Amino acid sequence: MNAERMDREELIQKSALWAQDPEYLRCVRDILDNKVFQSMDQFIQHGHTTCKAHCIQVSYIAYQICQNRGWDSRSAARAGLLHDLFLYDWHTHARETGEHFHGFTHPRVAMENAIRYFHVSEKEQNMILRHMWPLTPVPPKYKEGYAILYADKICGLAEVGSHIKAWFLVALWPRQMG
Ligand SMILES: [Fe+2]
Numbered sequence: 001m002n003a004e005r006m007d008r009e010e011l012i013q014k015s016a017l018w019a020q021d022p023e024y025l026r027c028v029r030d031i032l033d034n035k036v037f038q039s040m041d042q043f044i045q046h047g048h049t050t051c052k053a054h055c056i057q058v059s060y061i062a063y064q065i066c067q068n069r070g071w072d073s074r075s076a077a078r079a080g081l082l083h084d085l086f087l088y089d090w091h092t093h094a095r096e097t098g099e100h101f102h103g104f105t106h107p108r109v110a111m112e113n114a115i116r117y118f119h120v121s122e123k124e125q126n127m128i129l130r131h132m133w134p135l136t137p138v139p140p141k142y143k144e145g146y147a148i149l150y151a152d153k154i155c156g157l158a159e160v161g162s163h164i165k166a167w168f169l170v171a172l173w174p175r176q177m178g
């Protein structure tokens with residue numbers, strides 16, 4: 001299917017299929033199997049979604065967008081997995097360290113960790129470093145970086161949205177029904 005015709009919901013639904021996509025897995029197997037990447041499972045990103053689950057979704061959506069356009073889907077898949085590799089709980093980070101600008105600083109921390117633990121190309125480094133644009137002033141250098149931006153935003157919205165929906169369901173559940 002042409003990416004232009006995929007709507008957000010469809011992309012998010014399709015992102016659950018990453019584990020059954022051998023072509024995608026071939027691009028990212030080394031990262032998925034790495035202990036440092038797996039350690040993101042202990043940190044919550046948005047709502048109830050861990051950093052690891054968030055990064056996999058962003059990676060697979062960006063991969064599909066790029067694949068449908070004939071862009072560099074391998075780099076998008078790899079940078080997507082590593083774009084939030086900051087390796088701390090950002091909810092408690094400011095309290096623990098006094099560093100209050102996670103939104104601005106985490107792309108560089110993630111890029112430095114990606115370089116430390118994985119083989120990442122200059123293009124992938126740029127995609128990680130620029131993924132918070134326009135919050136951070138410099139835009140991505142490569143078109144694939146915009147696929148990461150877009151995937152990150154729709155995943156973030158969906159994760160926060162489902163958390164709010166779950167909260168309303170619990171809060172509004174009639175008490176007498178248990
Ligand atoms: Fe991020």
Ligand SMILES: [Fe+2]
Nearest residue numbers: 058083084152
């Ligand atoms: Fe993200």
